[in-house]
Amino acid sequence: LAKTTQPISMDSYEGQEVNITCSHNNIATNDYITWYQQFPSQGPRFIIQGYKTKVTNEVASLFIPADRKSSTLSLPWVSLSDTAVYYCLVARGGGFKTIFGAGTRLFVKA
Amino acid sequence: NAGVTQTPKFQVLKTGQSMTLQCAQDMNHNSMYWYRQDPGMGLRLIYYSASEGTTDKGEVPNGYNVSRLNKREFSLRLESAAPSQTSVYFCASGGTQVPEAFFGQGTRLTVV
Numbered sequence: 001l002a003k004t005t006q007p008i009s010m011d012s013y014e015g016q017e018v019n020i021t022c023s024h025n026n027i028a029t030n031d032y033i034t035w036y037q038q039f040p041s042q043g044p045r046f047i048i049q050g051y052k053t054k055v056t057n058e059v060a061s062l063f064i065p066a067d068r069k070s071s072t073l074s075l076p077w078v079s080l081s082d083t084a085v086y087y088c089l090v091a092r093g094g095g096f097k098t099i100f101g102a103g104t105r106l107f108v109k110a
Numbered sequence: 111n112a113g114v115t116q117t118p119k120f121q122v123l124k125t126g127q128s129m130t131l132q133c134a135q136d137m138n139h140n141s142m143y144w145y146r147q148d149p150g151m152g153l154r155l156i157y158y159s160a161s162e163g164t165t166d167k168g169e170v171p172n173g174y175n176v177s178r179l180n181k182r183e184f185s186l187r188l189e190s191a192a193p194s195q196t197s198v199y200f201c202a203s204g205g206t207q208v209p210e211a212f213f214g215q216g217t218r219l220t221v222v
Contacts, residue, residue, distance in 0.1 A: 091209035097155060
């Protein structure tokens with residue numbers, strides 16, 4: 001399983017764009033890159049997933065360079081409610097070990 | 111639209127007691143997972159089940175057993191609870207093709 005490394009914490013202000021980068025140097029060919037968001041006292045919630053290039057949904061964008069050794073989660077126009085822990089995971093299809101790292105604690109200030 | 115349902119939501123056990131945490135999903139997912147999360151920490155995988163009838167150890171399986179009762183249900187059993195097992199336990203389920211998992215609301219377990 002590829003290990004992921006991401007910043008422990010980040011601060012931002014409301015209205016800014018936040019980019020959280022995750023490195024996964026040992027990613028395998030059939031691994032997907034998945035990001036989750038977790039609020040206090042709740043289970044993680046799936047945000048976005050990608051295999052290569054760029055993926056965008058209503059919540060975030062995910063940028064993956066050609067070598068796939070890193071990925072960047074982009075949250076546009078963050079608000080106070082985006083304060084949470086964000087986890088980057090590298091995993092194969094469902095049914096395989098899905099390991100969470102320590103995550104990045106994002107603090108959004110007014 | 112229940113998703114993943116865990117019971118109980120809260121539990122206090124005495125050291126040495128046993129209990130089973132229940133998890134059920136209604137999304138027809140093949141894969142199910144049990145994680146624990148200690149205060150201020152990330153999630154650690156205890157056991158997972160790729161499909162009905164199969165279970166595999168995760169990162170921290172010691173002190174736990176699991177049963178994949180059927181496609182919907184995946185239970186976690188603590189045979190002899192220890193204070194070190196005080197944690198929040200999350201159950202999750204997911205499909206087979208892509209690693210997107212859906213989580214329950216968690217069971218907050220305290221062992222005294």
